[in-house]
Amino acid sequence: MGTSALTTTGKQTMSDVHQVLTDDRDHVFHSWSAQAEITPLPVAGAEGCWFWDYDDNRYLDLASQVVNLNLGHAHPRLVAAITQQAERLCTIAPSFANDVRGRLARLIAERAPGDLDKVFFTNGGTEAIEHAVRMARQHTGRLKVLSAYRSYHGATSGSITLTGEPRRWPNEPGIPGVVHFFGPYLYRSPFHSSSEAEECQRALAHLDDVVRMEGPQTVAAILLETVVGGNGVLIPPDGYLAGVREICDRHGILLICDEVLAGFGRTGEWFAVNAWQVVPDLITFAKGVNSGYVPLGGVVLSQRVAATFAHRPYPGGLTYSGHPLACAAGVASIEVFEETNLLERVRRLGQEVVRPALTELAERHPVVGEVRGRGLMWAIELVRDRQTRQPLVPFAATGAQAEPMTRLTAACRANGVWPFTAMNRLHLLPPLVIGDDELALGIKAIDDALSTVDTEVAA
Incomplete structure (x- = not known):
């Protein structure tokens, strides 16, 4: 996993991390979740478009958390x-x-x-x-x-x-x-x-x-x-x-x-x-x-x-x-x-950077059925067959049926990006302050991760 040394918050001891996990598991009731089947990532800090865990693993936040962090983390x-x-x-x-x-x-x-x-x-x-x-x-x-x-x-x-x-x-x-x-x-x-x-x-x-x-x-x-x-x-x-x-x-x-x-x-x-x-x-x-x-x-x-x-x-x-x-x-x-002048920048990024990059990505990955969006709000729709448009996973899939999307999400995170996924789609919803280089890095990580599900496409 792409990592870098954490210098902003200092090192945490193993006992600190253990306490975070213990308190969460024992006392926090999480939304939209089967409580015994989740292991939330303990987050130590965040800045700009990045957040990191206690092991200094850094993630580019392509979901803006819950699509709310338009100005990124810790904006001064x-x-x-x-x-x-x-x-x-x-x-x-x-x-x-x-x-x-x-x-x-x-x-x-x-x-x-x-x-x-x-x-x-x-x-x-x-x-x-x-x-x-x-x-x-x-x-x-x-x-x-x-x-x-x-x-x-x-x-x-x-x-x-x-x-x-x-x-x-x-x-x-x-x-x-x-x-x-x-x-x-x-x-x-x-x-x-x-x-x-x-x-x-x-x-x-x-x-x-x-x-x-x-x-x-x-x-x-x-x-x-x-x-x-x-x-x-x-x-x-x-x-x-x-x-x-x-x-x-x-x-x-x-x-x-x-x-x-x-x-x-x-x-x-x-x-x-x-x-x-x-x-x-x-x-x-x-x-x-x-x-x-x-x-x-x-x-x-x-x-x-x-x-x-x-x-x-x-x-x-x-x-x-x-x-x-x-x-x-x-x-x-x-x-x-x-x-x-952030609104104009968002429009430019959407039209001149994201649209051509995702269009080119779609041409190389048979699992991509369609890309669509506006500004910094995009969806990559994934299919098993471009002709029939059969979704990569069934509507409202859970458990084993959703495994290809689970695998894709894991691949994105292994590449150092935190994506937003829903049903048979991967969404690109980064903070609006994301840098051009960061955006290119995120799209490249998605590009690489899509290779893990291209094999699901019918021959």
């Missing part, structure tokens, strides 16, 4: 902002006006599309979804919310019901009023389309049919990830988001864009929806707003939705809504984005 501006805020005012209840909370809300509103200019702060993305749906139901007086099958919206009772992918299944039954639909996905088109334009048209016709069959007057909102994240990095075809907006307007339905993963620079835009010049009624955000240094999320509201609660109390709140430490990090993050 974010660390300083949190420290200075803690020294001045560590916390204050959300019922008070606070300078840093108000400033961040203004900065977000200025970067949101259209007339979305009010911000309700939450502790993360899943709560943002919960409150956006609550706002939509309160505003419209309707119950139903439509969301896509290929989606992830969070793990609370409401957001996991709204999620379409398999992690929803063991959490059922969920909240009432959720209906799922198929979004556009040309590579595996549920509509048997042969072009982006055809996929767009047929996906919109399908959604229109679902609305009609559910009763438009019963539907409060259509919720979608502007760019589908963990379920495939699915870029909407041109015209799709505008078409969803038109369906919503025709029936008095609100459009909620989930930008928890895609927002704050991941696609090269403040909000991914800006690239298609569509204005939703509500936007949810989290993750990249402050790189997760202190938990923060929120909902950006249009003037029309916000006006619903001008003289009628909004029935919801959170103790840590707009926490000053989190908001200070958010303000510093936006300043760094602006001062370094």
